[in-house]
Each structure stands twice: as C-alpha cells, then as structure tokens.
Amino acid sequence: MGTRQNTALARALAEVPGPLPTSGVIHIAIPHTDRFTIVGNHLAQHPDLSCTAVGIAVRIQSLPQGIEVGIKALAARCREGEKRIAAALRELEAFGYLQRVRDRLPSGRFITRTVFCNQPTALVHPRRPAAPQHPAAPAPHPAPAQAPTSAPAPAQAPAQVPMPAPATATAPAPAPAPPPEPDTSAPPPVPPPPLLSAHPGPLFVPLVPPPTxxxxxPAPLPRPNEPTPELDRAATALLSDLRRHAPQFTLSETDIRHLVPGVAAWLERAAHPDAIRRILTTDLPHPLxxxxxxxxxxxxxxxxxPLPGAHDLTAPARPRIAVTPFQTCDDCDRVFRSPTPGHCRDCREHRAHRSEATRTAA
Structure with a gap:
C-alpha cells in the first residue's frame, strides 16, 4: 500500500489559478459564508507586535460586544497563561488597538470600559468627507461654457495678422477684452473649510508608552554616608564570598570594586550580612x-x-496637666482644693470679717 492521497486537496490545488510555486505557502481561498471575522493586514502583519498579541487581538475582535475580555476571562478561553495575556494586552494598548476608558454612569458611579478598535490609525487620522467639495466642483464648469463664445475671436485673429498697418485703426478692438474680467457669471472660488485644512488631534493618548x-x-548605586575602611573591607569580603553560595556570582575584581559602595551602604544601615547574601542570591533568573x-x-x-533611633521608637510625652490637690480645712473640716493646707474660703472670709470687727471695736 502506498501513501494515502487526499483527493479533495488535489482537486483544490488543481483549481488554484496560475502555476503553483515550488516553495513557500500555497493559499487555498474558500469564501466564508458565516462565522468569519475581517482582520486587516496592518494587524496580521504588524512588525512590532508579537504573535501572541496578534492572536489575542483576533480573538477579541471575533467576540460579540459585551463579552468580558479581562486577563482572567481570556485566560479561561485561551491556552496562554495570565502573564502572557497581560503582556499581549499591554502591547495592544501601546499601539492603540486596545483602550481602557473610565466612564461615569447617570447614577454617578464610575466604570471602566474596554474599547477595541480594529483600525486605530483611522481614529487618529480620520478620512476627510468629500461631500462639501462636490457642490463647489461644478462651479468652474460654466466658465468654460463661455469659452466657445469667445472662440470665434481667435478665429478672426489670423485674418487680421497679415495686415500690420491697420493695427492702429483696429486699436479699439482690444477694448472688448476687459469686459470678460468683471464677468460675474462664474462664482468666486470657495475656500476650503478650516476643519478640513487642519489635522485633527488624536482622540486618545495611550496609557502605556510605545517601545521606542x-x-x-537608571538609578545610581547607593553609597554610604560615612565611608570607612571597615565598611569597605566587609563589603569586599561579602561580594567575594558570594561564589561559595551561588557559583553564578563569580565576579571579577572590577565588578567587585564597582559594587562595594552599594554593599557598604547596606551594612551602614545595620543590614545583616546573611540577609544581604540571601537577598542577592535567591530567586535568580535562568539563565543568568x-x-x-x-x-x-x-x-x-x-x-x-536606616534603622530608627531610640527616640523615634518612644511614644511622644503627653503634656502634663497640673492638678491642685485636696486639702482639709483646719476649722470646719471641709474639703477644698489648694496647693497648701489651711482654711477654706468661707472660713477665711469669716476670719477676715471677725478681725475687722475686732479692729473697729478697738
């Protein structure tokens, strides 16, 4: 038994017009009658979009309106993970195919709408409407209609060319030439509307900057506030010892000398060497x-x-409120507030009144 032949494929290849190429892809175009989506080549052959982003864009474009197209919703429909789908959505948003717009409902609540445009360049540069230009186009045509009326004048000109002498006698003949200039039969040219001459501004601004x-x-490498030989020695030893814990970090002397100020800044802020080593050598990318x-x-x-000081960790002292202590009156045993022991107010007034009466009697 030989190799199985696909007769349907052979028949379809026979109907392809023209000679078949010897290499490359051969297209068998069968017209769609239902369940199809039109995709532009600007998306299918986009030079800067990844194949994942193109596929996600085609999937979103094929879905009806109102379908959820978030990261988790697409991950449930596609085989790609959430990270790849999120990266693809960021690419589409950078090139204007996808847009997230905050909208306010009549109730006052804000929602986020996801808008997908199959041709974003048409939004930035919309087509100019040609309707206003059609009425102005027929206006110049009546002017040529009068040209045949003046056509006999050129026909008579050759008859007068061979007579140079009568040129002075026929000088009044050029007088009729000026009347065609103030002819008002043809309307003046209509200037184009200003809206068509000016380029409209972009309708939206991408939230994610383009890759270009x-x-x-980059941020500069941190440095210690007060570099000391001890910090420099400890940082050099820590960087040189990293290859014992992770062979990938076999650094050269130039790299160690360049990274020493950064490790010294960590040590100056009381970071433990084991903690620094663990942060620098765990969860490494592959390959490094x-x-x-x-x-x-x-x-x-x-x-x-930096670690906070002891004064930063203590609670702020509350302002003390001076409280006057209670005292007991020496005469009536009444309780009253006073910084010093003695008599209450009534007893003091009674004593003052009695002493004044005694002084008056004396």
Whole structure:
C-alpha cells in the first residue's frame, strides 16, 4: 500500500489559478459564508507586535460586544497563561488597538470600559468627507461654457495678422477684452473649510508608552554616608564570598570594586550580612547572563531604610496637666482644693470679717 492521497486537496490545488510555486505557502481561498471575522493586514502583519498579541487581538475582535475580555476571562478561553495575556494586552494598548476608558454612569458611579478598535490609525487620522467639495466642483464648469463664445475671436485673429498697418485703426478692438474680467457669471472660488485644512488631534493618548519611547536613566548605586575602611573591607569580603553560595556570582575584581559602595551602604544601615547574601542570591533568573548588573539592580532597588533611633521608637510625652490637690480645712473640716493646707474660703472670709470687727471695736 502506498501513501494515502487526499483527493479533495488535489482537486483544490488543481483549481488554484496560475502555476503553483515550488516553495513557500500555497493559499487555498474558500469564501466564508458565516462565522468569519475581517482582520486587516496592518494587524496580521504588524512588525512590532508579537504573535501572541496578534492572536489575542483576533480573538477579541471575533467576540460579540459585551463579552468580558479581562486577563482572567481570556485566560479561561485561551491556552496562554495570565502573564502572557497581560503582556499581549499591554502591547495592544501601546499601539492603540486596545483602550481602557473610565466612564461615569447617570447614577454617578464610575466604570471602566474596554474599547477595541480594529483600525486605530483611522481614529487618529480620520478620512476627510468629500461631500462639501462636490457642490463647489461644478462651479468652474460654466466658465468654460463661455469659452466657445469667445472662440470665434481667435478665429478672426489670423485674418487680421497679415495686415500690420491697420493695427492702429483696429486699436479699439482690444477694448472688448476687459469686459470678460468683471464677468460675474462664474462664482468666486470657495475656500476650503478650516476643519478640513487642519489635522485633527488624536482622540486618545495611550496609557502605556510605545517601545521606542526613551527610557529614564537608571538609578545610581547607593553609597554610604560615612565611608570607612571597615565598611569597605566587609563589603569586599561579602561580594567575594558570594561564589561559595551561588557559583553564578563569580565576579571579577572590577565588578567587585564597582559594587562595594552599594554593599557598604547596606551594612551602614545595620543590614545583616546573611540577609544581604540571601537577598542577592535567591530567586535568580535562568539563565543568568549578567550577574553584576543583577546585583547592582537589587542593591539599588531593595535598599532598606536606616534603622530608627531610640527616640523615634518612644511614644511622644503627653503634656502634663497640673492638678491642685485636696486639702482639709483646719476649722470646719471641709474639703477644698489648694496647693497648701489651711482654711477654706468661707472660713477665711469669716476670719477676715471677725478681725475687722475686732479692729473697729478697738
């Protein structure tokens, strides 16, 4: 038995017009009658979009309106994971195919709408309507209609060319030439409307910058506030010892000398060497191509804050309120507030009144 032949495929190849190519793809185009989606080549052959992003865009474009197209909803429909789908959505958002817009409902509640545009360039540069230009186009045509009326004038000109002398006698003949200039039969040219001459601005601004946008400069490597030989020696020893715990971090002397200030800044902030070693050597990417760059990034991005002082950890002292103590009156045993023991107010007034009466009697 030989190789099985697909007769349907052979028949379809026979109907392909023209000679078949010797290499490359051969298209068998069968017209769709239902369940199809039109996809532009600007999306299918986009030079900067990944194949995952193109596939996600086609999947979203084929779905009806109102279907949820979030990361988790697409992950439930596709075989790709949530990370790849999220990266693809960011690519589509960067090139304008996907847009997330905050909208306010009549009730006052804000919602986020996901808008997918199958041709984002048409939004940025919409087509100019040609309708206003059609009425103005027929206006110049009546002017040529009068040209045949003046056509006999050129026909008579050759008859007068061979007579140079009568040119002075026929000088009044050019007088009729000026009347065609103030002819008002043809309307003046209509200037184009200003809306068509000016380019409309973009209808939206991408939330994610395009890949070609300039990247901000990297943060500098941290340095200790007060560098000391002890910090420099400890940081050098820690970096040189990393290869014992992770062979990927076999650093050169130049890399160690460059990274020493960053480790010294960690040690100055009371970070334990074991904690620094664990942060720098765990959860490594595979493969690790630039160990020195990874160490610089982690030393810069994960720098801990300095330890707070003892005065920062204590609770702020509350202001003391002076409380006047209770005292007992020596005469009537009444309780009253006074900084010193003695008599209450009534007893003091009674004593003052009695002493004044005695002084008056004397």
């Amino acid at each position: 946008a300039p990247k901000p400069p 191509r630039h160990p020195a760059k990874l160490l610089k990034h982690r030393l810069t991005a994960l720098l801990p804050p």
